[in-house]
Amino acid sequence: xxxKDFPKAYEAAEHEDRIYKQEMDSxxxxxxxxxGERKEPFTIMLPPPNVTGTLHMGHAVMLAVEDxxxxxxxxxxxxxxWLPGTDHAAIATQSKVExxxxxxxxxxxxxxxxxxLDRVRTFASDSHDTIVNQMKKMGASVDWSREAYTLDNxxxxxxxxxxxxxxxxxxxxxxxxxxxxxxxxxxxxSDDEVDYREERAPFYYFQYGPFVIATSRPETKFGDKHVVxxxxxxxxxxxxxxxxxxxxxxxGPITATVIKDEAIxxxxxxxxxxxxxxxxxxxxxxAKRHGLAIEPVIDMEGKLLPIAxxxxxxxxxxxxxxxxxxLEEKGLLVKVDEKYIHRVAVNSRGEGIIEPQIKEQxxxxxxxxxxxxxxxxDGIQAGxxxxxxxxxxxxxxxxxxxxxxxxxxxxxxxxxxxxRDWNISRQIWFGHRVPVWYCKGGGGRGEGGGQEIQVGIAPxxxxxxxxxxxLDTWFSSGLWTFSSxxxxxETSDLKTFHPTTVLETGYDILxxxxxxxxxxxxxxxxxxxxxxxxxxxxxxxxxxxxxxKSLGNIIDPLEMINKYGADATRLSLLIGSTPGNDSKLNExxxxxxxxxxxxxxNISRFVLTKVEQTMVPEQVEPATRADAWIIxxxxxxxxxxxxxxxxxxxxxAGETLREFTWxxxxxxxxxxxKTQSSANTEKxxxxxxxxxxxxxxxxxxxxxEVIWEKMGxxxxxxAAAWPKEMVAPAVMEFDQVMSVVSSIRTLRSLYRxxxxxxxxxxxxxxxxxxxxxxxxxxxxxxxxxxxxxxxxPLHQKGLACAMAGTVSVYVDxxxxxxxxxxxxxxxxxxxxxxxxxxxxxARLANKDFAANAPVEIIEQTKKLIAEAQEKVALLAxxxxxx
RNA sequence: GGACGCUUAGCUCAGCCGGUUAGAGCGACUCGUUUACACCGAGUAGGCCGCAGGUUCGAAUCCUGCAGCGUCCACCA
Numbered sequence: 001x002x003x004k005d006f007p008k009a010y011e012a013a014e015h016e017d018r019i020y021k022q023e024m025d026s027x028x029x030x031x032x033x034x035x036g037e038r039k040e041p042f043t044i045m046l047p048p049p050n051v052t053g054t055l056h057m058g059h060a061v062m063l064a065v066e067d068x069x070x071x072x073x074x075x076x077x078x079x080x081x082w083l084p085g086t087d088h089a090a091i092a093t094q095s096k097v098e099x100x101x102x103x104x105x106x107x108x109x110x111x112x113x114x115x116x117l118d119r120v121r122t123f124a125s126d127s128h129d130t131i132v133n134q135m136k137k138m139g140a141s142v143d144w145s146r147e148a149y150t151l152d153n154x155x156x157x158x159x160x161x162x163x164x165x166x167x168x169x170x171x172x173x174x175x176x177x178x179x180x181x182x183x184x185x186x187x188x189x190s191d192d193e194v195d196y197r198e199e200r201a202p203f204y205y206f207q208y209g210p211f212v213i214a215t216s217r218p219e220t221k222f223g224d225k226h227v228v229x230x231x232x233x234x235x236x237x238x239x240x241x242x243x244x245x246x247x248x249x250x251x252g253p254i255t256a257t258v259i260k261d262e263a264i265x266x267x268x269x270x271x272x273x274x275x276x277x278x279x280x281x282x283x284x285x286x287a288k289r290h291g292l293a294i295e296p297v298i299d300m301e302g303k304l305l306p307i308a309x310x311x312x313x314x315x316x317x318x319x320x321x322x323x324x325x326x327l328e329e330k331g332l333l334v335k336v337d338e339k340y341i342h343r344v345a346v347n348s349r350g351e352g353i354i355e356p357q358i359k360e361q362x363x364x365x366x367x368x369x370x371x372x373x374x375x376x377x378d379g380i381q382a383g384x385x386x387x388x389x390x391x392x393x394x395x396x397x398x399x400x401x402x403x404x405x406x407x408x409x410x411x412x413x414x415x416x417x418x419x420r421d422w423n424i425s426r427q428i429w430f431g432h433r434v435p436v437w438y439c440k441g442g443g444g445r446g447e448g449g450g451q452e453i454q455v456g457i458a459p460x461x462x463x464x465x466x467x468x469x470x471l472d473t474w475f476s477s478g479l480w481t482f483s484s485x486x487x488x489x490e491t492s493d494l495k496t497f498h499p500t501t502v503l504e505t506g507y508d509i510l511x512x513x514x515x516x517x518x519x520x521x522x523x524x525x526x527x528x529x530x531x532x533x534x535x536x537x538x539x540x541x542x543x544x545x546x547x548x549k550s551l552g553n554i555i556d557p558l559e560m561i562n563k564y565g566a567d568a569t570r571l572s573l574l575i576g577s578t579p580g581n582d583s584k585l586n587e588x589x590x591x592x593x594x595x596x597x598x599x600x601x602n603i604s605r606f607v608l609t610k611v612e613q614t615m616v617p618e619q620v621e622p623a624t625r626a627d628a629w630i631i632x633x634x635x636x637x638x639x640x641x642x643x644x645x646x647x648x649x650x651x652x653a654g655e656t657l658r659e660f661t662w663x664x665x666x667x668x669x670x671x672x673x674k675t676q677s678s679a680n681t682e683k684x685x686x687x688x689x690x691x692x693x694x695x696x697x698x699x700x701x702x703x704x705e706v707i708w709e710k711m712g713x714x715x716x717x718x719a720a721a722w723p724k725e726m727v728a729p730a731v732m733e734f735d736q737v738m739s740v741v742s743s744i745r746t747l748r749s750l751y752r753x754x755x756x757x758x759x760x761x762x763x764x765x766x767x768x769x770x771x772x773x774x775x776x777x778x779x780x781x782x783x784x785x786x787x788x789x790x791x792x793p794l795h796q797k798g799l800a801c802a803m804a805g806t807v808s809v810y811v812d813x814x815x816x817x818x819x820x821x822x823x824x825x826x827x828x829x830x831x832x833x834x835x836x837x838x839x840x841x842a843r844l845a846n847k848d849f850a851a852n853a854p855v856e857i858i859e860q861t862k863k864l865i866a867e868a869q870e871k872v873a874l875l876a877x878x879x880x881x882x
Numbered sequence: 883g884g885a886c887g888c889u890u891a892g893c894u895c896a897g898c899c900g901g902u903u904a905g906a907g908c909g910a911c912u913c914g915u916u917u918a919c920a921c922c923g924a925g926u927a928g929g930c931c932g933c934a935g936g937u938u939c940g941a942a943u944c945c946u947g948c949a950g951c952g953u954c955c956a957c958c959a
Contacts (some may be wrong), residue, residue, distance in 0.1 A: 008919065196957085228959090265958070273959040278957075343957075407886065411954070414885065418955075491947095508954090542894085545951080552959060576907070577896060581887080582953085584894065592908070595921040606918030651896075655906070667923070674917085836903050843901095848939035855902050864902055 001608045003524065010601035010703055012565025012594075019705045020136050028719045029143045031194045031497075034074065036720055042073035043082045043500040045481050045530075046142060047513070047647040048150055050089035051127040052096050055134040057539040057547060057585060058506060060557040063138045064570040065536055065650060066504050070141055071698035073501075075722040081497050083484050084135065084142035086128050088151035090431035090473040091193070091349040095185055097123050097430075113429050120430045124151075130677050134558060139566050139701045141718065148484040150476045151432065158483035159476050160435040163523055164456025171388065171523075172424070176275075176360050178284040178344065179423055183216070183302035184352030187427040188361060190472060191420065191510055194354055196343040203340030204324060205270075205317030207332045209247030209256060214269035216342055219319045220328070222250060223295045224274035228286060231260040231709045232269050246297075248330065250323060251309040261286050279356045294358065297433050302355055316355075360433060362425035362469065364388070366519075374526035382526070388640045391522040392416050392515060396710045401518065403533045404648060405580040408510060415511050422516075424472045439464050454769075478516035481529040500530040502648075507535040507568075507580055535580050536650050539573070544587040560590050567700035568594040574699060575654040596658065597703050600696065603666050604707040607689045610673070611682040616690040623680045630669040633660060635726035641695055642722070654699055661692060688713075823879070830875040837868045 027033035031041075049059055066082060074080040097120045098108055108116040128149070135142065142714040148155060150155060166172040181189040181216055205214050210372050212226055213722050227245070228235045239245075243258040256274075263286055277287030278296040287294055299305050308311045311319045327333050345354035369385045386394075393416055395401045403409045425434055436664065437459050439452040454464070479487070481503070485494040499521075503514065514533055521529035540546060541553040548554070560569045571593035577583035608614075622628035639659040644653035665688060673681050690711070697717050698703040708717040843849055844861050853861075 002916085004920085008920070213959075217959085263898075268958060275959080411886065511955095538953095578896075586894085588908070589894080591921085595919095598918065598921045602919035602921085606919085609918070655896080659906080667921085670918075671923090758924075832903075837947095840902085843940075846939060850939080852939050853901075860902070864934085868903090 001614075001710065002607050003605075006605045006609060010565075010598050010603070010706075012567065012597070012702060013562065015706045016137070016561075016702045018138070020139060023141065023701070023705070023716060023718050024136075024144065026716050026718065028074070028716065029082075029141050030145050031079045031143065034079065036077065038077060038079040040078045041497055041501070042070070042078040042080045043497040044070055044138070044502055044504060045484055045500055046082060046084045046140075046150075047503075047505045047509075048085040048087035048477065051086050051124040051129050052092050052494070053127055054091055054130050054696050055557060057555055057557055058571065059134075061536055061539055061573045062137060062504060063135060063140045064504070065534075067140050067570075067701070068550060068574065068650055069504070069648075069720070070646070070697040072722065073875060074718065074719060075694065075697065077721065079496070081146070082142045083142070083146050083148065083497075084132075084140070084144065085148040085150065086131060086279055086840075087477055088123075088124060088149065088431065088473060090426060090860070091185065091187065091189065091347075091351075091428055092471060092473075093124055093127075094428045095350040096432040097186070100681060108429065108679050109488050117429055125707045129226060137558060137561050137566060138570070141701070146484070150473070150480070150483075154486070155476055155479070155483050156432055158409070158487050159432045159471065160456050161488040162475075162520065163435050163471075166364065166526065167455045168689045171365050171368060171370060172362060174360060174362050175420075176358055177363070177423070178272050178279075178281050178356050179359050179361055180347075180354045181300065181357035181359065181412060182347040182350055182352035183300065183355055185350045185428060186300065188357075188359060188423055188425065189347050189354070190423050190474075191860050193348050194345050195348040197346055198341055199339050200339065201344075202324075203337040203342070204327075205334040205336070206275060206327055207334055208249070208272075210244045211272045211274055212270045212334050213274050215273075216340065217320070217504070218323045218727065219304065219308075219311075220276040220279050220297050220305075221274060221318050221323075222311075223278065223297045224249075224256075224276055224290060226257050226259050226290075227272060227274050228259045228264055228289075229272045230262060230264040232252075235271060248332070250327060253685045259286070259290055259292075261289065278358055281356055284356075284358070296358065298355060298357070299334055302359065311427050326776050326837050348745070360469075361423050363421040363423055365420075365421050372526060375523075376527045377522060380526075381696045388519055388523060389416055389419060392518050395518060395522055395528050396641060400528050401531065401533060403510075403514075405534065407797065408507060408533075408535055408580060412510060412515065422472075424475050425467075425469040426472055428470055431473060434467040434469045434471060436467040437464045438467070461677065474512055474516050477513055478520035478710060479524070481517060481521060482525060487525075498525075499528045502505055502532040502534055503530040504534045504536065506538060508538060510535065513747070522878045532648070537577060537582040540582050542584050543586055544582075553586065555585060560587070564594040565597055565702065567597045567703050570653065571596065572697060575653055575658070576758055579648060597660070597700060599662060599666060600692075600700070601707065603661070603670065604689060604693070604710065606670055607685045611686055613679075613682060613686070616682045616686050620684050622681070623678065624676060626669060626672045626676070627681070627684050630665065630684065631666050631726075632738055634691055634751075636697060638691065638723055638726055642725075645698075648762065652856060657695055659701070661696070665692065691726075693717065694720060694723055722872065826875055826879050830872060830879065833868050833875065837865055837872065840865050840868070 023029070027433065028035075031038070046066065048056060048061060055063075070080055070082040087700075094108075097116075100123070101111070101119070111119065151860065162773075163172060178193065180194050181188055201216050203214060203216050204218055205212050206221075208227060213227070215221065229239070239258045241258060241260040245254055245258065246253060247254050248254075259275075263282060264273065275283035275286055276295040276297065277284045277292060279298060286292075293826045294305060294595075296306055297307055302316050304311050304314050304316070308314070308319070311323060314322070322335075324333065346352065369387050372380060372382055372384045372386055375382050376398055377391070377395055380391070393413065395421045396403060396412060403412060416827070422764060435456050436460075437454045437460070439454075439461075439604060442461065458464075460467070476483070481500050482494060482498050485491060485498055487494055503517070505514065510533075514535075518531045521527060538546065539552075541555070543553075545551060545553060557569060568590055572585065572590040573583075575593075578590075598732070620627075621629060622631055637656055641653045644650070644656065649744070650753055669688070670685075673685055689707075693704045693707050693711070694717070697708075698719075701718070705717050708720070713720075840861060844858070849856065
């Protein structure tokens with residue numbers, strides 16, 4: 001190939017879009033269109049990104065990791081499906097659109113349900129397009145023909161069916177519970193979606209009859225007619241459970257009742273508190289335990305109700321000050337702690353401050369036993385009575401699902417143990433509508449005029465109204481692995497690709513999503529959703545902070561791709577990080593991998609412009625020691641990379657490959673190839689390059705496809721075969737020699753020898769026998785440099801070296817280098833080696849070691865000592881000749 | 883309050899179900915480069931593997947305690 005067809009620098013931007021299009025158009029992203037007979041399925045469901053905007057580095061990691069796994073599987077001949085999609089992300093998306101509306105001075109109520117939903121759909125659709133484009137830029141080899149959306153019609157059928165089955169099994173129920181209410185978005189959120197923010201707020205101590213009570217929320221205290229203390233609290237032993245006490249309170253005299261409950265922390269504050277069951281989860285439970293009346297104080301907009309008397313209608317914040325002032329005037333304010341820090345609950349998907357409220361909501365009961373319909377789960381059979389919690393625990397405990405890294409299994413079990421019923425209804429508009437219809441006022445169907453309800457499928461006839469709530473977004477994403485394959489229909493996709501092979505996602509959504517998928521799948525299919533759950537870490541900035549808009553530390557994947565190429569961006573996210581651990585990213589790192597991309601490009605440039613032939617040989621025979629060595633190293637690299645990939649050790653796989661590519665193939669063998677030009681060398685160069693490009697492809701799809709193309713391949717690398725296991729020639733014993741060789745060019749630069757310099761050369765075999773000794777001249781012939789032997793008598797002083805394949809070439813550099821420095825270097829090395837021999841021999845001589853260490857360790861130790869002794873002899877000889 | 887993780891070279895991190903003289907990338911320094919590639923090459927320096935104990939023939943690796951940092955869960959009226 002002519003050099004001008006092969007530019008010196010790889011410009012990613014010139015190739016990437018074209019390559020992606022070719023790959024996509026090939027149809028190979030679709031498992032049905034892959035060439036060859038493929039039986040073993042490999043499935044990954046893309047964790048669907050939220051349609052809330054654009055992709056960030058976290059998504060980029062996910063795409064990079066999954067693409068490596070997918071492309072590897074595809075090359076390894078598996079029936080490979082990576083199914084893409086997006087998530088409607090109910091609350092997050094609605095909140096985003098409401099934010100946009102707010103800037104226009106409108107609210108969703110101004111638009112009405114349908115107009116608002118249209119607006120959200122437009123936004124979601126725009127986001128979707130942006131996301132799809134970004135995924136393509138990353139090189140994600142997903143099957144676009146199977147793309148799904150968590151809120152499309154097919155998924156809605158799945159949601160309704162799932163809901164129906166759970167309802168019929170009594171696992172979904174409707175009930176009045178205390179829930180996390182977001183007064184801004186006017187919806188409940190699940191426990192997992194509540195974040196806590198630390199805030200300094202005044203902490204008030206009030207006189208409440210004979211007691212002092214403490215609170216940071218005086219505005220909730222109107223309805224408090226019960227004062228609670230621990231039954232074992234000596235200080236309040238004189239007060240009995242149920243005792244009535246008259247006292248003066250905010251709006252005048254009231255009668256309070258004493259309650260004894262163990263939920264009280266005696267050490268906190270005064271050890272006495274009043275309770276507000278309507279607006280506090282703990283208080284609610286106490287009230288239920290003691291059968292107390294539950295009266296709301298705050299309305300759904302966050303304003304005080306008539307129970308507050310003169311304060312009714314005031315928003316919380318305003319009311320608080322006024323109430324404190326009033327209590328102060330009445331002389332009931334004991335003291336104020338201004339330094340109190342408490343944690344404020346906020347909606348993590350919006351920004352509203354959570355106000356616990358009592359609402360009628362839909363729940364999934366995780367503790368209620370039901371009869372298992374079907375089961376492929378180890379230890380559970382069809383007909384068994386189980387709970388959802390048990391299902392979730394069983395499949396991880398019995399090893400059917402492996403969570404990687406393993407330590408997250410502990411976290412997972414801990415979460416399940418503390419799991420409460422899952423609130424699945426939301427009062428927002430965007431999302432799957434709760435599939436329940438009510439028929440009010442008779443109509444002939446209902447019995448005794450009660451409200452009739454139908455679940456799952458929309459009823460025909462008049463008078464029916466659908467529940468106005470929507471479902472938690474995780475309800476639909478919990479079905480993802482099979483809803484995306486057509487469930488509840490028994491599609492052939494479902495049979496072929498489910499359970500999926502691996503779920504790859506960030507550890508931050510272990511609870512939200514991973515656990516819920518396990519819940520839904522084990523319940524609905526009696527099967528696992530995936531075999532492995534591989535959790536990647538979070539990408540942080542160089543200071544270890546989360547990337548966020550407010551910090552302005554976001555590294556935009558698209559910008560990096562434009563600047564450094566998708567391959568470099570991918571490598572920077574894949575290499576140098578381990579599963580489950582966060583990693584820090586900075587632009588320099590990405591730039592570094594751009595250099596590597598270019599290196600691979602130039603390796604190919606060298607090989608392809610040098611070789612005459614272009615046919616990649618099936619097999620190669622080493623003609624020189626260097627040949628044997630590089631083939632052996634390639635075989636070893638292939639073995640390690642394949643094994644690492646199978647174990648999800650992507651970073652280790654990448655590092656192994658990089659080491660071989662750069663340090664061994666490029667820096668070493670290519671230099672040798674310059675001096676040992678032959679048809680066989682060319683074969684080997686092509687052979688190694690071919691394997692290398694294949695092995696790199698999952699990591700760097702773009703540059704490898706381009707090189708592949710330049711190698712004269714007509715078909716895409718995408719569907720090419722992963723190299724078969726290679727047999728390494730037996731060259732390991734030459735290790736020592738190879739480790740000191742370098743090119744003549746290097747030799748010359750190292751010792752600053754001008755061309756034409758006369759040197760003396762000794763040619764040694766591995767066993768140190770001298771094969772040939774001659775004088776030589778370093779000559780520059782055209783582009784290459786070589787040693788020209790002069791057939792003059794030779795000297796014994798062999799020092800630094802060049803090499804030729806089958807032998808070591810030691811060049812006598814006496815008089816050309818600083819003898820003192822060389823002496824020092826050799827002495828130091830000798831000393832170190834001797835020290836090693838001493839300590840290792842001592843260990844070997846230890847009788848406890850001999851008695852206890854395994855044989856192979858002892859053998860290994862002996863071998864190492866022998867090798868070191870050999871080295872000492874060699875070094876000593878060199879020193880002496882100096 | 884409960885749990886988990888991290889602490890290894892100047893920086894970012896591998897290694898960790900015990901076993902070669904503890905590694906890589908970046909950075910620093912020295913030298914080289916009309917050569918596939920300066921998006922380059924050859925080298926050098928740089929480590930009580932957080933601290934203190936313990937187990938073992940042998941510990942960066944296992945156990946205990948401590949310290950610092952981080953994350954998650956629960957949540958304080």
